[in-house]
Amino acid sequence: MDIVLRAAAVFVLLFVVTRTIGRRELGQLEPFDVILLVVMGDLIQQGVTQSDYSLTGTALAVSTLAVMTVAVSYLSFRVRRLRPILDGEPIVLIHDGRPVEANLRRERITMEELRSQARLAQVLSLDDVACAVLETGGKISFIPRRAG
Numbered sequence: 001m002d003i004v005l006r007a008a009a010v011f012v013l014l015f016v017v018t019r020t021i022g023r024r025e026l027g028q029l030e031p032f033d034v035i036l037l038v039v040m041g042d043l044i045q046q047g048v049t050q051s052d053y054s055l056t057g058t059a060l061a062v063s064t065l066a067v068m069t070v071a072v073s074y075l076s077f078r079v080r081r082l083r084p085i086l087d088g089e090p091i092v093l094i095h096d097g098r099p100v101e102a103n104l105r106r107e108r109i110t111m112e113e114l115r116s117q118a119r120l121a122q123v124l125s126l127d128d129v130a131c132a133v134l135e136t137g138g139k140i141s142f143i144p145r146r147a148g
Helices: 002-021 023-027 031-049 055-078 080-087 101-106 111-120
Strands: 091-095 129-134 140-144
Touching (some): 031 055, 091 101, 111 129
């Protein structure tokens, strides 16, 4: 019965935390966010089932991570100079139909991976692409050349 009560308390805590963080942050999971969720899951599991009978430790750890997530998001929103550091910058992978080799190497993206992503975006040939950009969230945006 103790585990049920502790699990219910953690559920309420997580419900409040996810509402506080906001949909935008939860809808755009990046690699760091996935790692953060795994760590949070481990902290929650320890607080619910392990010999540490204190929900306080779990609540503090989860709340600290949530507050830090919101703080970083707020700083990125309010301080323009910090955005490249906190969010990263988009990187041009194709310019005027030609791959930008230095950027592909820097991001460790092969031409096969780029072609695969282009096909998923309904782009038949990279020659038809005016610009391809690796966005800060990890997705590649393809901007087609204008016909004419």
